[in-house]
Amino acid sequence: MERRNFLKMAGIGAITMGTAPAAFSATVCDKDVAFDKSYDVVIIGSGFAGLSAAIEAKRNGAKDVVIFEKLSMFGGNSAINGGLFAAPNTPMQAREGVNDSIETMVQDQLTAGRGIADEALLRHVATNAAEALQLTIEAGAEYHPYLQQLGGHSVARTYQTSVSCGAGITQPLLKMARKEGAVTQNRAKFEGFILNANNQVVGVKIREGYYFGREDSGKVINVKANRGVIMATGGFAQNIKLRMAQDPTLNHEVGCTNVEGSTGEGMLAMFKLGAVPVHLAHIQSGPWASPDEGGFGYVSNYSIYNFPHSVAIHCATGKRFMNEIADRKTRADAELGCRDQDGNPLPPIMITSYEHASQHPNCKKVLKYNVGWKFDSLEQIAERFNVPLTALEEQITEYNGYVKAGKDPQFGKIMDMAKDKYIKAPYTVVRLWPKAHYCQGGVQVNVNAEVLDSMSGEHIKGLYAAGEVTGGVHGVSRLGSCSIPECMVMGMTAGRNVMKG
Structure with missing residues (x-):
């Protein structure tokens, strides 16, 4: 039939x-x-x-x-995704003083959707997201006691499971x-x-x-x-x-x-x-993934947490090449453009101060399983990943100036979550490459x-x-x-x- x-x-x-x-x-x-x-x-x-x-x-x-x-x-x-749950008008937003709304969440998603997202469905989901979040809590789900602001979101509205x-x-x-x-x-x-x-x-x-x-x-x-x-x-x-x-x-x-x-x-x-x-x-490809581990891995959640106060560096130039918290497609496309002179993939690196990276529970696992590394100097990073040292030093100094000023004229990154979080030694580094x-x-x-x-x-x-x-x-x-x-x-x-x- x-x-x-x-x-x-x-x-x-x-x-x-x-x-x-x-x-x-x-x-x-x-x-x-x-x-x-x-x-x-x-x-x-x-x-x-x-x-x-x-x-x-x-x-x-x-x-x-x-x-x-x-x-x-x-x-x-x-079961193996990142455990990240976005919802507007939640109790944690109220505690942290985050001003959000159903309309704001819908508009953020419509922008990322490039004009072809289904507004009726997005509005239905945003309207009922807090109720769905409460169902998970009723069932016994536990979340970290802080909100995250992921790429493309105009405010912090994301819960993440404690695991x-x-x-x-x-x-x-x-x-x-x-x-x-x-x-x-x-x-x-x-x-x-x-x-x-x-x-x-x-x-x-x-x-x-x-x-x-x-x-x-x-x-x-x-x-x-x-x-x-x-x-x-x-x-x-x-x-x-x-x-x-x-x-x-x-x-x-x-x-x-x-x-x-x-x-x-x-x-x-x-x-x-x-x-x-x-x-x-x-x-969609995830711009937070690592070529050094299979599947979703440990680096993904580590990167998602750290992107707001980190720099992504093109190894061939020693410079930033994207807004680290742009929407996923923008970042994934930018990463796929990182190639060597023969056109082969050249995974970029993400540099974070260990002081801030270590606040995410996956940091220990990233270092333990050798899918991320800790360095005491930019010289060590440049040598390990064949990055032009002078360009890298200039970029880090420039970026720290953006942190101090609260504004990123280079790529327009929202610097709210980077406040007072300078890139300084010791550093942690992971490699990035998108995965479907x-x-x-x-x-x-x-x-x-x-x-x-x-x-x-x-x-x-x-x-x-x-x-x-x-x-x-x-x-x-x-x-x-x-x-x-x-x-x-x-x-x-x-x-x-x-x-x-």
């Missing part, structure tokens, strides 16, 4: 997956299906969006809810979801949708006992969804062939911060069903988290989606710390609305 081969229309039908997921089973009419299991609500994916959806569905009357997770561990990509990673939220939410009565099943891979005669999603095919990379492992069962299916399967940044089809520059030269399961099958299945593809070519991090593209949803049909523009009945699998929310560039509130708010929204459908 396929309604159209939308993959071919989208120009991605011939692309094979980067990690070789198999073709989806044909979508069939439920009258031909013997269901092996039945639940009110079926959720695919166990990250921020899936967990919050399960909690809200149960709290809104769902008799039974199941969360299927493809990998062996629950939490998905959410400096997303597991500080996913683990408490997982416990809460189970306490509410949600069933959780890992090694359960989504294989396709089951429709009724009216083209309504009424179930899914699930491969139980699945081992990632072994596509014939386990056994496929049919699962009925009495109220609806919520897709919370994340992005496709690990699918190199698919991401290169959208942006050829994101080749093997660019690493990835995501878990291995971020390959996009759920998104592709919704396209096959008729969902609207939005902004697939806008794939977040897919702004995916299926189109409305503020009810309903997946929209490409032909009618109406809701595909029985189908909801939340989180990175959706597209268009952020536009060209997502501001850091805005994915968790999006996933949480839209997951909560899906969990509530699936019970209204």
Whole structure:
């Protein structure tokens, strides 16, 4: 009962997956299906969006809810992200005297989105972000006792978990979801949708006992969804062939911060069903990543914290080459431009005073695992990374003048978070190189988290989606710390609305 081969229309039908997921089973009419299991609500994916959806569905009357997770561990990509949560009008902002608003947060994101972000969705998320933050606290998430101002944000509005990673939220939410009565099943891979005669999603095919990379492992069962299916399967940044089809520059030269399961099958299945593809070519790279470690690593959170009071230096020139707290795309593009005379990547370095760098818990790990280094002089730095010493010394002196004056005429960096934080010995240094991090593209949803049909523009009945699998929310560039509130708010929204459908 396929309604159209939308993959071919989208120009991605011939692309094979980067990690070789198999073709989806044909979508069939439920009258031909013997269901092996039945639940009110079926959720695919166990990250921020899936967990919050399960909690809200149960709290809104769902008799039974199941969360299927493809990998062996629950939490998905959410568990290894930076644990950074942006929200306006929060208690910590009130304590620190930060003047913020829903409108200010929306405008910051619209600016980063370069005019194509979905303002209605951004406003929905910003309006409900504080409530979502409170849900994580209710579940048991703990945060550092200070706010951070990330690149592109006009004020400090970002909380970070005390463990400096997303597991500080996913683990408490997982416990809460189970306490509410949600069933959780890992090694359960989504294989396709089951429709009724009216083209309504009424179930899914699930491969139980699945081992990632072994596509014939386990056994496929049919699962009925009495109220609806919520897709919370994340992005496709690990699918190199698919991401290169959208942006050829994101080749093997660019690493990835995501878990291995971020390959996009759920998104592709919704396209096959008729969902609207939005902004697939806008794939964000994290400018805080390091070429000296795999995945998200320790350097990423270390860099995010330290960028406001650090300098990023082009090793060939000894000079700054960007605003260290510009939005992610601006910085990632600038870093990718750092090349040697033969055009090969020349990762820039970030220099921070050890006095200030050491205030972040990851500093010890960065030094311990030899992905960052401590130096007593600029001479040592110049020698280690082959940087012109005189130019470097001049740049540091010049920058310290900006710190004193509170203004950066070189790149326009907001210097509020750099006040009195001079670059001085001893120093810590990490290398920077972008890694594919977040897919702004995916299926189109409305503020009810309903997946929209490409032909009618109406809701595909029985189908909801939340989180990175959706597209268009952020536009060209997502501001850091805005994915968790999006996933949480839209997951909560899906969990509530699936019970209204």
